[in-house]
Structures are given as structure tokens and as C-alpha cells.
Amino acid sequence: MEQITSELIQKYKLHLLNEEKANATTEKYIRDIMAFLNWTGGKKVSKETVLSYKEYLIKTYAPASVNAALSSLNNFFSYNEWYHLRVKALKIQKQIFLENEKELTKTEYERLINAAKSKKNKRLFYLMQTICSTGIRVSELKFITVEAISKAQAQINCKGKMRVVIIPNKLCRILKEYARKSGIKSGSIFVTKTGKPIDRSNIWSDMKKLCKLANVAKEKVFPHNLRHLFARTFYSIQKDIVRLADVLGHSSVNTTRIYTMENCDVHRKQIQKLGLLMC
Numbered sequence: 001m002e003q004i005t006s007e008l009i010q011k012y013k014l015h016l017l018n019e020e021k022a023n024a025t026t027e028k029y030i031r032d033i034m035a036f037l038n039w040t041g042g043k044k045v046s047k048e049t050v051l052s053y054k055e056y057l058i059k060t061y062a063p064a065s066v067n068a069a070l071s072s073l074n075n076f077f078s079y080n081e082w083y084h085l086r087v088k089a090l091k092i093q094k095q096i097f098l099e100n101e102k103e104l105t106k107t108e109y110e111r112l113i114n115a116a117k118s119k120k121n122k123r124l125f126y127l128m129q130t131i132c133s134t135g136i137r138v139s140e141l142k143f144i145t146v147e148a149i150s151k152a153q154a155q156i157n158c159k160g161k162m163r164v165v166i167i168p169n170k171l172c173r174i175l176k177e178y179a180r181k182s183g184i185k186s187g188s189i190f191v192t193k194t195g196k197p198i199d200r201s202n203i204w205s206d207m208k209k210l211c212k213l214a215n216v217a218k219e220k221v222f223p224h225n226l227r228h229l230f231a232r233t234f235y236s237i238q239k240d241i242v243r244l245a246d247v248l249g250h251s252s253v254n255t256t257r258i259y260t261m262e263n264c265d266v267h268r269k270q271i272q273k274l275g276l277l278m279c
Contacts, residue, residue: 001044001046002044002046002080002082002085003045004033004037004040004042004045008080009033009034009037012029012030012076012079012080013026013029015079016029020160022139022158024139028068028072029072029075029076031072032068032069032073033072033073033076035069036053036069036073039053040053045085046085047084047087050073050085050086050087051087054070057069057070058090063090063092066089066090067090067092070087070089071089073087074086074087101217101219102220103220104216104226104228104229105229106229106233108214108216109128109132109229111215111216112128112207112210112216112221113125113128114214115210115213115214116128116210119210119213121206122178123178123182123190123198124206124210126174126175126189126190127141127190127203128223128226129171129174130144130171130175130190131223131226131227131230132227132229132230133171134154134165134166134168134171134230135165135227135230135231135234136156136165136227137227138200138203138224139200140154140156140158140165141188141190141197141198142188142190142197143155143156143165143188144167144175144189145186145187145188146176146179146184146185146186146187147186147187148167149167149171149172149175149176149179149189150172150176152167152168152169152172153165153166153167158249163246163249165247175189203223204222207222207223208221208222227259231244231248231256231259231260232259232260232262234247235259235260241256241257244256244260
């Protein structure tokens with residue numbers, strides 16, 4: 001039986017920071033551990049406790065979410081050398097199709113852009129186009145600076161990895177004009193009124209406000225889906241998944257494959273063209 005304390009959690013958080021884990025990753029791990037601690041009521045933990053929690057997760061959340069939570073716990077247990085508490089992740093069959101309900105199409109993206117323009121939200125108007133035309137993560141927007149657009153490329157430092165992101169010439173021109181009119185002379189282009197890089201939650205909230213006007217389902221409208229649209233569009237033209245992985249900053253091509261999945265309707269049309277039915 002082991003006892004999870006606030007002191008152990010704080011030490012683990014410091015360990016993650018020293019390991020240079022991304023802030024979002026650290027917050028996710030701590031959030032999952034706290035959720036488990038609250039579920040146990042602060043009591044001592046055994047392997048049976050963890051297995052019971054696993055069953056609770058399975059009944060409550062999607063398989064991918066279950067595995068993410070278990071991964072956080074297993075990492076915490078390993079840090080404390082409580083290897084006997086570790087549990088196996090769920091085996092999930094590889095998904096080969098993108099759910100139609102979550103795929104943001106180019107047409108829908110264009111409607112969102114026009115909606116932002118109609119609402120006269122220039123920052124969001126240019127921000128969405130920046131993500132979608134470069135494929136960067138929301139957390140990487142801070143690297144789109146006045147200095148970067150002057151060079152037409154940004155030096156990205158994310159998750160301990162450095163890469164160069166090319167900024168299209170047309171985007172450079174419109175961002176220079178936006179920065180000039182906004183009085184931004186140096187540093188990040190997309191900032192709050194106080195000059196700080198815009199927060200992920202603010203972007204999420206602003207995008208959701210466009211759904212009704214753009215006639216796009218809310219389930220499809222979130223910043224990371226713009227990155228997915230970039231990836232699918234890039235791959236449809238280049239057909240080079242290794243190069244796309246480099247552009248997106250992925251360490252594994254397997255991660256990139258998730259971004260290039262087609263929806264069921266596209267796959268159905270493809271197999272119907274095979275001409276293998278004789279009836």
C-alpha cells in the first residue's frame with residue numbers, strides 16, 4: 001500500500017519541469033494524478049485500487065482518454081519506484097478513418113475565415129490563416145514575430161526540438177500590415193492588449209463564437225483542427241509523409257499518419273472505383 005501526498009506530487013511536478021516537459025504536458029499529468037487522488041479519497045493505494053480506477057475510467061471515458069490517464073499514473077508510479085502499481089493500457093485497434101463529424105473541410109474553414117472578417121475580429125482572422133497556412137501548433141504562435149515575418153521564416157523551439165517553419169510570402173505581407181496597424185513593432189504578432197502572447201483558451205473561445213455565423217458544427221471548430229487541415233492538404237499535393245512529419249515537427253511518422261487520415265466517404269469512393277464487383 002502506498003500513500004500519495006501533495007508533497008510527492010509537487011516533487012514529481014518539479015521533476016517534469018526539470019525534464020523540460022511542455023507546460024501543457026506537465027499540467028495534464030498533474031491533473032490526471034489529482035483526479036485519481038480525489039477518486040481514492042486520499043486513502044492508501046494498492047494494485048487493486050488502481051485496477052478498480054481503470055474499470056471506472058473504462059466505463060466513463062473513451063479508450064484513448066483512458067490510456068492517456070493511465071499513462072500519467074504509470075509515469076508517476078515509476079518516478080516513485082512503485083512499479084507494482086503500474087497497470088497495462090487498453091489495446092486499441094488502429095483507427096484508419098477520420099470521423100466525418102470531426103473533419104474540418106476547406107469550405108468550412110473558408111466560412112470561418114469570412115465569419116471572423118464579418119465580426120471584424122482581425123486578430124482571429126489572421127491568426128487562423130497563420131495556423132492553417134503553416135501547420136504550426138497553437139503553442140508555437142508566439143514564434144510568429146515581426147522579426148520572423150521579415151525573414152519569411154520562424155525558428156520554432158517546441159518540446160526541446162528546433163525546426164524552421166516557412167511563412168508564405170502572402171502571409172508575410174498581410175501580417176506586416178496587420179502589425180503596422182496594430183502598433184506592433186517587435187516580438188510576437190498575436191498578443192493581448194497588454195502585449196502578452198494570446199492564450200490557447202482565448203483562441204478556442206473566439207473560434208467557437210464563429211460557429212453559428214459560419215454554419216459549422218462546434219465539434220469541428222478548435223485551433224488544432226486547422227493544423228490537421230494543413231496536413232491533409234499538404235499530403236494530398238506532396239504525397240510525402242516523411243517530409244510532412246518534418247514540417248509538422250513530429251518525431252514519429254506514425255503520429256503524422258493520424259493527420260492524413262481520410263474520412264469514410266472518401267475511402268468509400270476510392271474502393272468503389274476498383275471495379276472488382278461483377279454483379
